[in-house]
Amino acid sequence: MGARAGLSASRCQEPRYQNGFDCQGLWVEVEVEKTLGFNSKREIESFGLERFSLACRDRVLHFAEVQTEQSRRLGQWMDWPRSYFTMSDANIEYNWHFLKHCHGRGWLYRGHRPMPWCARCGTSISQHEMLDAYAELTHESVTVALPLLDRADHCLLVWTTTPWTLPANVAVAVNPELDYAECAQAGIVYYLATSLVGRYPALGQPRRTVKGAELVGLRYVGPFDDLPVQRGVQHRVVAWQEVSAEEGTGLVHIAPGCGLEDFELSRRHGLPVIAPVTDDGRYFDGFGVLSETRALDAAATIAGLLKERHVLFARAPYRHRYPTCWRCAEELIFRVADEWFIDATEIRSLARAANEGVTWRPGHMQLRMDDWLANMGDWCISRKRYWGLPLPFYPCGCGRLTVIGSRRELRELAIDPGAADAVPELHRPWLDDVLIRCPECAQPVRRVSEVGDCWLDAGIVPFSTLGYLEDRQQWERWFPADFIVEAVGQLRGWFYALLFMSTALEGQSPYRTVLAHERVLASDGREMHKSWGNAIWLDDALEKMGPDVIRHMFASQAITEPMRFGFEGARDVKRRFLTFWNVYGLFVTYANLDRPALLGPDSVPTHSAPLDQWLLSRLQATIAEVREAFDTYQVRRAVAAVDAFIHDDLSNWYVRRRRREFWKAILDDEKQAAFQVLYHVLVRVCQLLAPVMPFVTEHVYQNLVPAVFPSAPISLHLTSFPEPDAALVRPDLEASVEAARRVLSVGLAARNAARLKVRQPLGRALLVAPPDTARDARLFERDVLEELNVERLETVASLDDQIVVTAELDIRDTSTLPPNTVPALRAALAARAGKAVRDSLLATGHVTLPVGDIEIALGWGDLKITVEGRDGFAAAADRDVTVALDTTMTPELRRKALARHLVHQIQMMRKEARLNVEDRIRISVDADREATEAIEEQSVYICAETLAVELRHGSPPPGWMARETDIEEAHISVAVARA
Template identity: 40%
Template sequence: MFRPVSAKPDLVAQEHEILAEWRARRTFERLRAQNAGGPKWSFLDGPITANSPMGVHHAWGRAYKDVFQRFHAMLGEDQRWQNGFDCQGLWVEVNVERDLGFTNKRDIEDYGIAEFVSLCKQRVLTYAARQTEQSVRLGMWMDWNDPDELRRLRDLLAADPSRPTTIEGPDGPVTDSVEMLVGRLGMPDVGGSYFTFSNENNDLIWGFLKECHRRGWLYKGHDTMPWCARCGTGISQMEMNEGYADREDPGLTIRLPLVDRPGEDLLVWTTTPWTLTSNVAAAVGPALRYVKVRQGDAIHWLAKGTLKQALTGTFEVLEERPGSELVGWRYAGPFDDLPAVRKAFATGASPIAADAPYEHRVVAWDEVGEEEGTGIVHVAPGCGAEDFALGKALGLPMIAPLDESGIVVDGFGSLTGRDVRDVTDPIVEHLKHEDRFYRLEPYLHRYPHCWRCQTPLVFRLVDEWYISMGPVYDKPRAELTRAEVDASLRYQIMEVVDRIRWIPSFGYDRELDWLLNMHDWMISKKRYWGLALPIYDCHACGTFDVVGGRDELRERAVAGWDAFEGHTPHRPYIDAVTVACPSCGAPVERIKDVGNPWLDAGIVPFSTLHFREDPGYWQEWFPADFITESFPGQFRNWFYSMLAMSTVLRREPPFVTIFGYALVFGGDGRPMHKSSGNAVDFDEAAERMGVDVMRWMYTTARPEENIRFGWHAADDARRELLVLWNVYAFFVTYARLNGWQATGSSDGSSAGTVLDRWILSRAAATAAVVGDRLADVDAAAAAKAISTFIDDLSTWYLRLSRKRFSRNDDAADRSTAFATLHGALLALARFAAPILPFLTEAIYGNLGGAIAGAPDSVHLTRWPADELAPARDEPLERAMATARAAVELARTLRGSAGIRTRQPLARMWLAVPGGAETELDALVALIRDEINVRAVELIGDESELVERRVKPLLPKIGRKHGSAIPAIMAAARENAVEYGADGSVTLAGVTLAPDEVEILASPRAGTAVAHHDGLVVVIDTELTDDLRAEGDARELQRAIQDLRKDAGLALDDRIEVWVDGLADDAAAHLDDVAEETLADTIHRGPAPAGSAEASSEVALSRGSVTIALCRVRRAGEAA
């Protein structure tokens, strides 16, 4: 017997029960064992940042990951099931800093780098445990660590990292110091999720960097970089565009007096006043026109095209010259007295005479424009990349005013020691005092900000480390020679990209576009928590070397190994080791920088697949068959770093297929992000809507479109699943009432009715489509097919079959009906299992548990498509589609005639298109019942019901007949047509050949309606007294059923009914009414006082009738 099922299920509670059941029965472990040795399907999980609890936006991708893994498991394929955590980098550092209340890097140094790094590791373990729990709740099956074990390691790490401890690995206990054990997480002997902070991950990146160096692609750059003063680190190109935002800066115009033209000055505009301290030149466009203007006593020079925007008040133009004539003019700088300026100028060479000290000069620069400012550009080569390039080209001195925290360095007078963000006011004051100030007004522009902490970036002159991407050639890829590709990493990566299937396909173009525009990859960060870059830069001789791994470091160490031994390769311990310079032999320290975190994630196709310690294993699992991540952002991040590293190491694709999806938006219409404050907590959503509903919402969504997350959308998703649930509940309710049991083998397909065979065919078809779509990475289409099947099952199969379950004296037919619905539901449970793991498990558990020998979980069953395939009957499916269309048309006709479906009609006429005659009798009967007509007459020749119309084929006749077209089309619309004997037609005096027109049959006005497939339906709308009486009886029956429901009666309660005011001809049908409503007696006349439990009134064709009912007490029942 099946367990009873509520029509209003608590899906959330049920999910928790199933999670407990999976745990208790070790269902996942058994699935892995079952598939061990099967064909391999290699999924590579993109690491999630273990830095905060998940929001609902993380669940989209994780739902996809689980759907595809479960599906491939049902195909019997062996998988690795390894989740990944991203661990190193600024994300984690910034949060630890916040927790500690730190505001800058000095706080970290004071606190102690070792302690700080340990806190970063602890934070990662905390949130890895948390996200593990959340992912399990989502139904995600992975080789999870025990979250409590992760928290235990965290606590031990805090207490004493050197203490030995033991954890249970897949092949037995593993013992090591806490610190080293944490560094071994995810490795084969320890098991569980991979962590990018692992020793192996770091070690393999070292190997990668050494390989880059071997090929000469690694270099140190000296340049002005975008810089975050709060984080104290440079911002790479990959990170830059995360942080563009509108910002209001001071738009400051100042006067620079000309030394050789007393009383005259240059007007210069800047939005970064702090850079004025480092001014060394003023650039003019040599081809632009410049004017001298008088304003009161002052005389200014500026570009002619900027007069209106740059000047305030009236002016008088005195003189005009090309910019080239201004070049070489000397001017007084804005901060000439500062020691730093004097020092730079004393050592800088004058462009006029090599031995003279430098002086401020007007220089020529083609880039200068007139759109903004004054057409005279303030140049500070220490404060901007373009200025830097210009300064380098012209040999100008460089002044770098900021330290790494954005504090003004020594030599800048009263500004020294101040924060760059606070110097605008003192600078303006200074300029006013010196009579250099002209104008200040706010200026709104797009400005880069730190992607992590939103601090506006500054530009600093620094040393950073880069991987060269190679030249960009000014010609199409197809024309490149082999040698050119071999000399440029970016084109090599593109060749790898060519070999990958990108879904959606625009991903391919986006990745190529990024690669073409990518600057060299800046891999260094002047921070603490992350990959220790294994670069040893010799100050003695100026050469640098790269160490390729821990073992190599041990061999080459000349000092400090003891301090490092026993530690993971992180700061500060790694910094103690020095090696001998291979060039001059001097002892060299590691550079202090840590690595770009995308190095950490990019190496995982190697590190997690044991590239080094088990090459055989790596061969088997590389490249990954599949990865899936959110597209926005990853082209320049994870995809890019994996592609770059795999290209360098193997020149092979690291993955074969990539499936990308868009973003989850919050209720405010912005991308959902924790830092945006619009994130919806995952746990809240899971407990409120249930994770199957969430998974359904995500898998039905179009992956290339952003999703707007909302509870309303969740309700829509839930409603659809409740339809399925109600079919299931219906089945269980009546199976229990009838004592029906599954026998194990019967699928009802041979003896079933046309509807039975149809729904089983639909189940087979759906299983095939869902399997095909999932195999092709199209979850939305798979979900859509399931959705259509649920609709078929509920609104067509069950609607039309209901009586076979509830009131059926034919035991064999009843049994067939139960077997059919049972089979359809079990099939659905199986092919929907990857998407809806809980709901399908509940259904399967109740319906399939009874069958001997069946697996005890739907997730241990194999993909059902082949098994179901024999039930497929495509002609029947097509015929049924036609029948459904006919019913819809007839309903439309009823609607427009104002005759409700309960009112029987004498007959309808039906013309079906050729080829749809399969099961015609059964389908006609079905249509007859559904439309409630006594007879259906088939019309072989539909010509009585339709008229011929002509549709001229415009693309064919358009050019030939030109301006006659409107008249031809008007004639066609009015059907003013002459048919020729040869098939030609004449419209508006123009004769068209047979192949220039299409002859259509369209329904005559007044009938209806079938536009395609030639289906035509007509109903007889004449109502006889007899039909009215039967209609009234049906209406009465329906009112009694309503009343039963209102009175809260059980499905099998028997009743006694009173009907007052019913006409005699309708009363002739009362026996039928009594049977349908489970009434023992139907009295005519009013109910005796006090005997009725419920009553109501119903309007019939000949007046209103009062009905009343009460429950009949059974023998032995208390009164």
């Protein structure tokens, strides 16, 4: 998002740079509890709600400052003084307005049902909070034999991984269409799904099979019928189509007070509901020895009680994914509670319709959101906690529910308006003491004690921050948002809350484009945990990696893959960016030496060499691609385009081929033009990279532009984002360089295959290529010859006498072939000459091979074509481009090879001596007669390449840096000194 904001500014757009802080909810409370050493709601209440709320507020403000400073260091583009806080009264009032709107539409209701519940936190957890908080846990599973009342010595086998729910059992469910086996053991007949008998070897073979429908209605003895809470419960078998035979026994223990599905089943069958646990997860009175015991700690005790009752058939540890609290990580239970809900029935269709108009990246996320919306339940918006949005619900005993929509309404309905005015902020406990008079019966009414789901705070932002209630016209200017980005987990969090609340209020999506990226993991592929030693704290990352590197790592990450964040990845980014830094350093070094008359960063020379014009053309193509990538929110593609331009075009070709131009001593028109072109390109690259790497590009810009042109914009981030200049586009030159580089690449591959170092000169390279490729490459033939280190390039019609072609089968996916045809294909290919195979591929794009009665066509991707040189040649090919290098070594070539090796040795000595690039040197060489003659013959080349003003023979004077080396079988002593 920081990259997008910076880009929008440089393109003269008007984004809103408003940061925000989520300030309320369980996630804040749990951290404050840790600080205070609390572990239960009772401790909070003993401490005092006022002190606790103030502690929550202090924590929010403290970490808002920390995050602001970290974000600034990270280069986030924000108007920090205008940050919004969801704990503000204004934000709370907006949520009150939303809830009153829902009440007016008839969507708001109080429900009584089992809820996912955190016993430590003492509150329910919503459906979307629970789905992303599963953990791999091991529980005690038990299989219980429940005796049938209607059939002596017959038992139902029931399996559960939550033994704590068994004291609340009221029924057993079977699938009426499923087959159930009767298995006998020690005179007792047991019922379980036929397909699951094998999991209980002691039962032996079934003696007969019955349909589940035959079991429906049978009565049985409950596992804890002696408990006071079980008095009067008639346990029976009920039908349920959802029962499966995938695990367990195929008979499901039903405890409506401990699970939503069980609760819904109880409504259909008129089953009693036993709620076993309190809000802190302990058994109520009436559960015998279990009373006051934590349900999550009761598995062993319950197994023991079942054994005493002679109904424990089996027990075993069971590992599975189980929901945990998204804030404190404790296992969740399900308990019956009274909670407030927003009915999603009507909103669901509105939200799904709105989602169809949203552009999702990646695209499949739209389907995931639609699936979530299609299956979402009603939104449980209440939490039995303290620091959060106080729900403005005032239920009167007369049946009237009053929902307050603003602080003004609160004052109007308050019994004591002064008390409403005196509330310092709209939070507990201060708001708890304000009573209103019921508009229906005039009786005093107290607000409910619950606070709201923190996702209400997140979802109301498009309204609370844009003046939705104060200035509709201003709000419509900014709504909906063009773009939002978050991790994929927010599909059921922030993205959902925004969409739900926006469609509820306005019937439309609050965003046009959503980018949902994958999670950030540690470098080892696991989640970051302090206890695992793989966590990297942001301050540490900023100190050791630097903000630009971190931003580049995120910007270049594929959004569909989890990011592995670590120091090695940072080192890789630094290595890649070092290429640009070296080009920048080269320009600064030579510009300081030559003092060229630069025309300004936006200017380009009217006349320049073809290579200069080519670079400018490639720059325009890069600018166009980067703009398109940013416009379509493909930041990775934009970064890759700039990286490729820097590495492939700017450094590895342009600077490599123009280095001698900058090196030469005179500042002529061609060198002046080269300076201007490179200056222009460096500034443009800084502008392209600025949204991703704002600090280092600003540093380079300051040195290149304001330091030279004081009237230029004082910051890179105040310049306009580049636009491609059609007048600088040269497709002909781009085609020529592409052809030349392709020929060079094949030639270098030939050298590599023959293990010939590039410093070894060769006499000629023979080229076979399509006429347009050969023609285009000719414009930059000199560059090809120098890079390939050959003396001439000859285009020929055929290389049949110089190369050998072989063809091998290389099919990675054989599923598209007829069965058992690969061996026959290999044989048919072996019978065909490699040259004939390649010729067919070049002519038609495929080769047809007979296999039995059929023919199979193979393409380039199905074959491995290898081109090798015959004696005296090294060869390689890239489809229709083939290069053969004549490896014959003449005495002249050997002398040139010696000179090149000597230049390499001297350059290393210059570097070792830490000479500046402009420093001239003197060279002394001592070698045998033949080597001395070769060096003398190549002395002009050697001196030009090493900036030597003198090359002498014999022993060097004292104090010179001297080295011994063996070159081309000659032992040479070489020494250098600054001139």
